[in-house]
Amino acid sequence: MALLAATTTTSSVAVLAAAVFLASAVEMVEALTIVLAVGVTRGWRTALEGVAAALAALAVLVAVFGPALVHWVPLAVLRLVVGFLLLVFGLQWLRKAVLRAAGVKARHDEDAIYSEQVAELTEGAPVAGGRDATGFVVAFKGVFLEGLEVVVIVLTLGSASHRLGLAAIAAAAAVLVVVVAGLLVHRQLSGVPENAMKMGVGLMLVSFGTFWVGEGVHVDWPGSDLAVPVLVATYGLVAWVLTAALRRAAARAAGHPAPAGAGGRGA
Amino acid sequence: MPEPPSPLLRRLVDGRWLAAIGRFWWAFLVGDTPDLVIGAAVALGVVxxxxxxxxxxxxxxxxxxxxxxxxxxxxxxxxxxxRTP
Structure with a gap:
């Protein structure tokens, strides 16, 4: 019995850490593309100032809402609200990943986004010696908006499971990995299998969301926490079937056979 | 005679900032998929x-x-x- 309890706790902790790490990595890859475009076209000082300002704003949000969520909101209410947020967020991620894996929606192309950003930023040259407001705002917005998703995921997953520290460490590790990779390759990370990662994150967010809204309305989950990996597997199967069905429908409409496999391969 | 309120205060008071914040969070959380939010809410209600x-x-x-x-x-x-023609 103790072994089963330990196994279920370990599995849900692993799913939690993986979800936060993958979500943070995907968002940071997208932010890195924007920062690189600003750095190359408008100067690294402007880009890094934008990044620093965005990180400071995100840190304020975490400092204000993190302790407030953990200490003041009752766990049952927290899990219901947080579970609903995660469920909606996860459904959005999963929907997008399935549509991209099936070829219905264009994949997220870091190379194309980078070229587009560079072209836009090159048009208006920065004022010599003065502050470059355009570069600053683009870098700030890129890091803040991508980072905000990370903050929401870290705060919701971390606070509802009472593992805010673990969620923060997983997010920080992902940021570190992406930044080091970016420094090593000196370009945007277009080889990252972004869609497969988004599919994985979507599956985990939907699973945690389902589990916690269920807890909030007093659903009796068989196996307690062990329901989370079962939900991940169930939703994974559904995502695979949906992707395959959409591919087959698209191939039928185009008049040729569907390609094999339905996994969310990278962009 | 009292001084007129600053433009910043006036914008805060007339609710334009609040509306902008509301629009930002709506776009951030709901975006172009209100069907998912409504569907999840209905599912939660039924359960x-x-x-x-x-x-x-x-x-x-x-x-x-x-x-x-x-x-x-x-x-x-x-x-x-x-999306499919």
């Missing part, structure tokens, strides 16, 4: 009702994922129909 009936909490553990799958399925299918 809460089922759980309020005596002896139905175990059945709700099956019903909730089924409803979530239905919400995802209809949203994906509708999006695919819209």
């Amino acid at each position: 809460a009702f089922v759980c309020s009936q005596p002896g139905s909490r175990r059945e709700a553990a099956v019903l909730l994922p089924v409803l979530v799958i239905a919400v995802l399925g209809q949203s994906v299918w509708r999006a695919a129909r819209r």
Whole structure:
């Protein structure tokens, strides 16, 4: 019995850490593309100032809402609200990943986004010696908006499971990995299998969301926490079937056979 | 004679900033998929009702994922129909 309890706790902790790490990595890859475009076209000082300002704003949000969520909101209410947020967020991620894996929606192309950003930023040259407001705002917005998703995921997953520290460490590790990779390759990370990662994150967010809204309305989950990996597997199967069905429908409409496999391969 | 309020205060008071903040969070959380938000809310309502009936909490553990799958399925299918010529 103790072994089963330990196994279920370990599995849900692993799913939690993986979800936060993958979500943070995907968002940071997208932010890195924007920062690189600003750095190359408008100067690294402007880009890094934008990044620093965005990180400071995100840190304020975490400092204000993190302790407030953990200490003041009752766990049952927290899990219901947080579970609903995660469920909606996860459904959005999963929907997008399935549509991209099936070829219905264009994949997220870091190379194309980078070229587009560079072209836009090159048009208006920065004022010599003065502050470059355009570069600053683009870098700030890129890091803040991508980072905000990370903050929401870290705060919701971390606070509802009472593992805010673990969620923060997983997010920080992902940021570190992406930044080091970016420094090593000196370009945007277009080889990252972004869609497969988004599919994985979507599956985990939907699973945690389902589990916690269920807890909030007093659903009796068989196996307690062990329901989370079962939900991940169930939703994974559904995502695979949906992707395959959409591919087959698209191939039928185009008049040729569907390609094999339905996994969310990278962009 | 009292001084007129600053432009910043006036914008705060007339609610334009609040509306802008509201629009930002709406776009951030709901975006172009209100069907997912409404579907998830309906699923949650149905499961809460089922759980309020005596002896139905175990059945709700099956019903909730089924409803979530239905919400995802209809949203994906509708999006695919819209995008496929």
